[in-house]
Amino acid sequence: MSDHDNPGQRHLSDHGIGDHTTHDHITHIDWAVLGPLLEQGAEVQAPFFEAAAAWLRELLTDADAPEAAATADAGPDGPRTGPRTGPRPHPVRRILDVGSGPGVTTCLLAQAFPDAEAVAVDATEALLARTRDRAARLGLGDRVRTHLAELPGGLDALDGADLIWSSKALHHVGDQRGAVAALAGHLRPGGLLAVFEGGLNPRFLPRDIGIGRPGLQSRLDAVGEEAFTEMRAALPDAVDAVEDWPAFLADAGLRTPRTRSFLLDLPAPLSAEAREHLRATLLRSVEVYGDRLDEDDRTTLGRLTDPDDPAGITRRPDAFLLSAQTVHTARAQ
Template structure:
């Protein structure tokens, strides 16, 4: 997790700068989020296998090494190990705490012999990592000031014919009905707007920030990769949500309320406080109308 994680959605670690971060609490949030998004990630992994079959005819079984850059607690790393059954999967992250969770998860799933961890900063700490047949990076590159160069760095670790998959963009998660019965209707839209403003401010404050059009296929092409392909994947968890999903929504709203407090008016701050209060009858944990709908976009291209 970057020290600049998105206020309404968890992201993976890219740096050793852990200032003011509660990693025990944050790791649980990231783990729960990745578990909720597993159906989406499974679709994406299956698509990567299809692309490999179309491109080389080898398919998933021909993949020998997968790099998960910004792996967080390793939920997707283990999923990739199952999607590519002959591969060694390397979970790469800047947080030792999150990598401990990744190791424990892999061992618990019987994948400990194929999933290993590598502590490294991104993008400057990957020199010793070696190459991969598949490189996966989800919601990490937008924490790097020069995104175009970050893509080129990842492309430089691809083996010949290897596939780079960058999960960036899509649609922000939605989970609240328009009219909650408390506060002004349309809170979700105002949360999204506040997050967009926060995100722009975060990007501009990054070291080496480069302002340019976020054209991920162009970044891939500029890195010397070929046959770009983009596809979006839907996560649709209808109401009523499970207890775990409700807990994730409540935690996500708490983070938004904390990080974007100055962007909400007093009425919205009061509504957010009620929604995140487990004792309030109008709170997330007691509502039958909360859902989770999200879209994530994956951009891919191949090495020569």
């Protein structure tokens, strides 16, 4: 979720709220204002994170999972019985949420794995403070703790983990393959690394919204891709590589890769919280790459982000939120 630009955690999205900005800008951010917006955005996306956490729990703890069951496989000479090689149920005692932001996912993981300690790892103390407050409100204060650190280093002071989750943080590290390997090195035997990278850009408005030129979101996607490419190229020690996350996991020595995408489908009419999340996303888009857009699109965005404009995102009955998010996993030997 990251909720995420040097090799470290970021906390604003390249395409809106949800990712992180550059580390150089972090000192200029008013976290008293941004922190609540990040937390609100993560809460809006909670259905995705809950579904992903349930899947991870299934992979790690389901004694009836296919990987752990005895099988009857057909060979050239007929049925072949015996245990399938592969991972076995693995107790989860410790979780690292790397690039945790305000800790919404950290707490969801703690709830999904009630026997585990969950450690939120982030580069911003103000967001870690929000994590501690959230954990206390949810009655998780005895199992959720925080650690101030940046990627790819900063984890050596922590013990190994049975589950490491990283959401939209690794694409802000110059050497993504190396970052995956660094995280994999902190897994306990049989532990799982889960990397949330990729998916589809969210959609939240019709193609023709009645103001400005139709197709605004497609143009936002295009300039966002340009800005993302420039961000990647400017990272320290940036390494060009095909963004094949399962291959990165395999190169790190992990096995039994699994990839799954989860749908976030919030139809119209949206809740007030979801509408405010979308408004914050659009405001961030204007801030990050508004100068790449033409005057007509900037005018349209001005109206969409105006809470008093009848055509604004917070007052539109046609606003929705549809997104597909992808999680890549693999396990330690």
